[in-house]
Amino acid sequence: MNDRDYEDAVVNFYERLYAFGYSLTGNPDDASELTQETFYRLLTTGAVVRDSSKIKSWLFTTLYRVFLGWEQRRALLPHFEISSVENEISPVTPDQMDVLLDDAVRDSLLEVEERYRAPLLLFYLNDHSYEEIAAILAVPIGTVMSRLSRGKALLRQRLAARAIGTETDGKITHLQSRLDSAARAL
Amino acid sequence: MTNEEAKLILQAYAPNGQSATDPNFQAALNQARCNRELADWFANEQALDSRISGSLIKSLNPPPKLRSLLLAQKAIIRPVAWWRKRNHQLALAGCSMLVIIFSLAWFSHPGPIEFVKYREKMAGSAAETIEPVGEIPRDIYQLRRWLTENELDASFILPSGLDGRAISNCRVLNWSGTKVYLVCYELENHQTAHLAVIDRSALKDAPPESPVFDQLGKVATVSWSRGSHTYMIASTSGIPSDLMKLF
Numbered sequence: 435m436n437d438r439d440y441e442d443a444v445v446n447f448y449e450r451l452y453a454f455g456y457s458l459t460g461n462p463d464d465a466s467e468l469t470q471e472t473f474y475r476l477l478t479t480g481a482v483v484r485d486s487s488k489i490k491s492w493l494f495t496t497l498y499r500v501f502l503g504w505e506q507r508r509a510l511l512p513h514f515e516i517s518s519v520e521n522e523i524s525p526v527t528p529d530q531m532d533v534l535l536d537d538a539v540r541d542s543l544l545e546v547e548e549r550y551r552a553p554l555l556l557f558y559l560n561d562h563s564y565e566e567i568a569a570i571l572a573v574p575i576g577t578v579m580s581r582l583s584r585g586k587a588l589l590r591q592r593l594a595a596r597a598i599g600t601e602t603d604g605k606i607t608h609l610q611s612r613l614d615s616a617a618r619a620l
Numbered sequence: 621m622t623n624e625e626a627k628l629i630l631q632a633y634a635p636n637g638q639s640a641t642d643p644n645f646q647a648a649l650n651q652a653r654c655n656r657e658l659a660d661w662f663a664n665e666q667a668l669d670s671r672i673s674g675s676l677i678k679s680l681n682p683p684p685k686l687r688s689l690l691l692a693q694k695a696i697i698r699p700v701a702w703w704r705k706r707n708h709q710l711a712l713a714g715c716s717m718l719v720i721i722f723s724l725a726w727f728s729h730p731g732p733i734e735f736v737k738y739r740e741k742m743a744g745s746a747a748e749t750i751e752p753v754g755e756i757p758r759d760i761y762q763l764r765r766w767l768t769e770n771e772l773d774a775s776f777i778l779p780s781g782l783d784g785r786a787i788s789n790c791r792v793l794n795w796s797g798t799k800v801y802l803v804c805y806e807l808e809n810h811q812t813a814h815l816a817v818i819d820r821s822a823l824k825d826a827p828p829e830s831p832v833f834d835q836l837g838k839v840a841t842v843s844w845s846r847g848s849h850t851y852m853i854a855s856t857s858g859i860p861s862d863l864m865k866l867f
Contacts, residue, residue, distance in 0.1 A: 437694055440694050441691060441694075444687065444690045444691055445687075448682065448686065448687055448690055449681070449682055452680065452681075452682035452686060453676070453677070453680035453682075456680050457680070462682075462683060465682075466682065466683060466686050466689075469682070469686065469690070470686075470689065470690065470693065473690050473693060474693060477693060477694055488783075488784055492784075496808075499808055535675075536674075536675040536676075536678045536679035537679050539672055539675035539676055539679060540675070540676060540679035540680060543676060555676065557632070557634070558635070558669070558672055558673040558676045558677070559673075559676075559677065560634055560635060560636040560638065560673055560677075563634070563638070563639070563642065564632040569780075572864075572865045578632070579628060579629070579631070579632050580628075582631055582632050583628055583631045586631060586669075589672070590668070593672075
C-alpha cells in the first residue's frame with residue numbers, strides 16, 4: 435500500500451470507522467484507539483489488501499476483530515434463528531423522535547446489547563448492505579436480519595422511554611415557569 | 621410470504637434507499653405496494669430509520685485531531701517487509717516443514733487412501749518447523765497464473781475468507797499420478813492455515829460439499845468437496861472459529 439492509498443483510506447473511511455468503534459466501546463477514547471489500531475494494521479499489513487475495492491470491508495472487519503480481541507472473546511457470537519425473534523412493534527413515533535437530541539439517540543444505541551448494537555450501527559451508517567454486515571461480523575445473513583429486527587425493537591423502546599422522559603421534563607419546566615409567573619404576580 | 625415475513629426482510633432495507641436495486645428485497649417491496657397495512661408500516665419504518673440514521677451520524681463525529689493523527693501515523697510507521705517479520709518467518713518455516721513432510725509422504729504412498737488418513741497426516745504435521753524454501757507466489761492470483769503457465773489445473777474454488785490473503789508458502793506435489801496443491805496462508809492471530817487441494821476422485825471417501833469441522837489434537841481442520849476437487853484446511857491455532865470465519 436502506498437502513501438496515496440493510505441491517505442485515501444483515511445479520508446474516506448475514518449469517520450465511519452470511528453462511529454463503529456464508538457458504538458462498540460461506548461466511549462470516544464477507545465473509539466479513537468480502535469480506529470488508530472485499525473489504520474496501523476493497514477499500514478503494517480496493508481500489502482495483504484491488494485484490491486482497493488475491498489479496503490472498506492477489510493477496515494471494518496479488522497476493527498471489529500481488534501475489538502473482539504480486546505474483549506478476549508474467542509468464541510463465535512451466539513446465532514439466533516429468525517423464527518425465535520419476536521416481532522416487537524416499538525412505541526416510538528416520528529413525532530416523538532423530534533424531541534430527542536442526536537446525543538440522546540446515540541446514548542440509546544449504546545444501551546443496546548453489543549450483539550445487536552454492532553449490526554444496528556453498521557446499518558444506520560448507510561454504508562453497508564446486510565450482506566456486507568454479515569461478512570464484517572462473521573455471522574450468517576439470517577443472523578444479521580434477526581439481530582437488526584430485534585435490535586431495532588430494543589433501540590426504539592429506549593428511544594420511546596427517553597422521549598417520554600423529555601416530554602415530561604418539558605411539561606414540568608413549563609408548569610414551573612407558570613407557577614413562578616403566578617408567584618411574581620402575587 | 622406473510623406480512624410478518626415481509627416486515628422482517630424490509631427491516632434490513634437501507635434508510636437511504638440504496639437497497640432499492642437489491643433483488644432480495646423485491647418480493648417484499650412488491651407485497652408492500654399491494655398491501656396498505658404493510659405499506660403504512662414500511663413508510664413509518666423508513667421515516668424512523670432515516671431520523672435515527674441522521675442523528676447517529678451527527679452524534680458520532682470523531683474528535684478533530686483524529687484525522688491528523690491517522691495521517692501522521694504513516695510518517696512514523698513504515699511498513700515492514702513481509703519476509704522480515706518474525707511471525708511470517710515462523711509461518712514460512714512451519715509451512716516449509718509441512719511441505720517437506722507431505723512431499724515425503726505423498727511420494728512414498730502406494731495408492732489412494734481413505735480420507736481420514738489423509739486428514740490425520742496433514743493435521744499431525746501442521747506444527748513442525750524448518751528453514752524457508754524457494755521463491756513462492758505472493759497470492760492466489762500469482763499461483764493460478766503460475767499453474768496455468770505450467771498447464772496445471774487452476775480451476776479450484778476457495779472460500780471467500782481466503783480472498784486477498786497473502787500466501788506464505790506453497791508447493792505442487794505429484795502423488796500417485798495426482799497433483800496435490802499445498803498452500804499456506806497467514807491468519808490474523810499470527811497462526812497459519814494450511815490448505816490442501818486434491819482431485820476428488822483420488823480419495824476413496826471424499827468429504828461432502830458442506831464443510832466438516834473437526835479437531836485433531838491441537839489442530840483444527842475443515843474439509844469439503846466441490847466440483848472435481850476436495851479441500852482441506854488445517855489451522856495451527858487449534859481454534860475452530862478461525863476456520864469458520866473463512867467461509
